[in-house]
Amino acid sequence: MKGNISRRVFVGSTLAGVVLPRVAIAAPPETSLRPVPRDPKMRKRTARTVEEILGRARLQGKVSFAVVEAASGKALEAEDAALAKPPASVAKALTALYALDTLGEDHRFSTRLMFTGGIEDGEILGDLLLVGGGDPTLDTNGLASMAQTLKTAGVTAVRGGIKVYDGALPTLRDIDPGQPDHVGYNPGISGIALNFNRVHFEWKRGSNGYAVTMEGRSDGLRPAVHMASMAVKDRSTPIFTYSDSGTRDVWTVAKGALGKAGARWLPVRKPGLYAGEVFAVLAGAQGIKLGKPELIDTLPETTMLVRHLSKELRVILHDMLKYSTNLTAEIVGMAASQKRIGRIETLEASAAEMNAWAKMTLGMASPALVDHSGLGDASRVTAPDMVCALVAMQGSDFHEILKPVALRDSKGRPVRDHPVKVVAKTGTLNFVSALAGYITGEDGTELAFAIFAADEDIRATIKREDRERPPGSRSWNGRAKTLQLALIERWALLYAS
Numbered sequence: 001m002k003g004n005i006s007r008r009v010f011v012g013s014t015l016a017g018v019v020l021p022r023v024a025i026a027a028p029p030e031t032s033l034r035p036v037p038r039d040p041k042m043r044k045r046t047a048r049t050v051e052e053i054l055g056r057a058r059l060q061g062k063v064s065f066a067v068v069e070a071a072s073g074k075a076l077e078a079e080d081a082a083l084a085k086p087p088a089s090v091a092k093a094l095t096a097l098y099a100l101d102t103l104g105e106d107h108r109f110s111t112r113l114m115f116t117g118g119i120e121d122g123e124i125l126g127d128l129l130l131v132g133g134g135d136p137t138l139d140t141n142g143l144a145s146m147a148q149t150l151k152t153a154g155v156t157a158v159r160g161g162i163k164v165y166d167g168a169l170p171t172l173r174d175i176d177p178g179q180p181d182h183v184g185y186n187p188g189i190s191g192i193a194l195n196f197n198r199v200h201f202e203w204k205r206g207s208n209g210y211a212v213t214m215e216g217r218s219d220g221l222r223p224a225v226h227m228a229s230m231a232v233k234d235r236s237t238p239i240f241t242y243s244d245s246g247t248r249d250v251w252t253v254a255k256g257a258l259g260k261a262g263a264r265w266l267p268v269r270k271p272g273l274y275a276g277e278v279f280a281v282l283a284g285a286q287g288i289k290l291g292k293p294e295l296i297d298t299l300p301e302t303t304m305l306v307r308h309l310s311k312e313l314r315v316i317l318h319d320m321l322k323y324s325t326n327l328t329a330e331i332v333g334m335a336a337s338q339k340r341i342g343r344i345e346t347l348e349a350s351a352a353e354m355n356a357w358a359k360m361t362l363g364m365a366s367p368a369l370v371d372h373s374g375l376g377d378a379s380r381v382t383a384p385d386m387v388c389a390l391v392a393m394q395g396s397d398f399h400e401i402l403k404p405v406a407l408r409d410s411k412g413r414p415v416r417d418h419p420v421k422v423v424a425k426t427g428t429l430n431f432v433s434a435l436a437g438y439i440t441g442e443d444g445t446e447l448a449f450a451i452f453a454a455d456e457d458i459r460a461t462i463k464r465e466d467r468e469r470p471p472g473s474r475s476w477n478g479r480a481k482t483l484q485l486a487l488i489e490r491w492a493l494l495y496a497s
Helices: 040-044 050-057 090-103 140-152 273-286 313-323 328-340 348-360 381-392 473-495
Strands: 063-069 075-079 110-115 128-131 162-165 198-206 208-213 228-233 240-243 249-254 261-267 293-294 303-307 420-429 432-440 446-455
Touching: 050 075, 050 208, 050 473, 063 381, 063 473, 075 381, 090 313, 090 328, 090 348, 090 381, 090 420, 090 432, 110 140, 128 273, 140 273, 140 303, 162 273, 198 228, 198 249, 208 228, 273 293, 313 328, 328 348, 348 381, 381 432, 381 446, 432 473, 446 473
Parallel strands: 128 162, 162 293, 228 249
Antiparallel strands: 063 075, 063 446, 110 128, 110 303, 198 208, 198 261, 240 249, 420 432, 432 446
């Protein structure tokens, strides 16, 4: 994206509150769209009707969508368009636009090593400080590189201690308090993040019980951490428990759930202490002995020794949209808000600023997000509003950081050379499925679309501890994804062929 997003005057419908009549056309094709030597008018008559698509998915009353010509904004078709739904991770597409517009595509986050008190004969006379700059992609390899650079700079010892400053962003226990304690996609947040604020828990059963490890793992590096502990308990449920000891994340796990061996990532609730401990281990491997890390609230007068830079924001956002990393979305969103309005203390406040920006810059009517990742299911967006944002970006290179979506044949197999191309952002929560992006048809016509499906009544019955894999969620979301592809094929055939 070159430069900041400019406001546009849209041609045709603004989409707010649009509800279009649905075209009733005959029976569905037996296979996915393919170029065939047939009269175009005859081909269009094979398009499935919206009623049929909704009926097959068994999601009536739970779906809203809108599709328009991307170049003009002309509305083509909609269903329950005024109904606001949880966007799930489709919200990350708005966050990407917000961050690009506010921070710029070349923005890079920095993590620094600072010191106080001067240096004599390789010894830092004061403290060594690990200073976070809100890099959502910092990993153990990055910290190892910083430790190596510190040694190369001639530092051999630290007379004081290792201090960690993570105040560049507010410190939050998690993204969404409604999620189970143990899910790795809902970690704590602060101005320093390591390994997406997740710790690697691994177990193996032996003759004397289970051996467990808690590590700040990366490829080839496995530094053990003690600020997160795990104890195996002789029980069947609950599978995990979490408690905060003040300086440690204290976990227990049910023996009956472990089996012979396995591993998973658990969320870190104390990101500053986690990063500080891992760095101390890595510095020790370079012969630089550091004590136990300590968090500080303010930065003293310091001198910089080492600076580690992230990749450019555009690359970070491409990966965020591809892998749907919640922590990245929240950090870049808050960084953008702080650049716009100064210090913020909550995700809700930051999301409110993004909502205001989206109205002003993208022409959206009523976005109501409560975070930047879409993990919080109190967020609401209408399909026309989402499409309005996509139309605003038509003609930019925003398409290039969206993920290709494969269309499929009648047996569900991806068609690699399909004449219809789709790039979009997916969104999935339990009994929530969303998709928004662009369709490029055989004739080159580009459409912008958004599809939101949610059964909020079922979601409301799920207990907090069951939200990782509640019964029925997988099949429901599978039907929603089948519906999405069927709608895309309908629109490509009717409006872009």
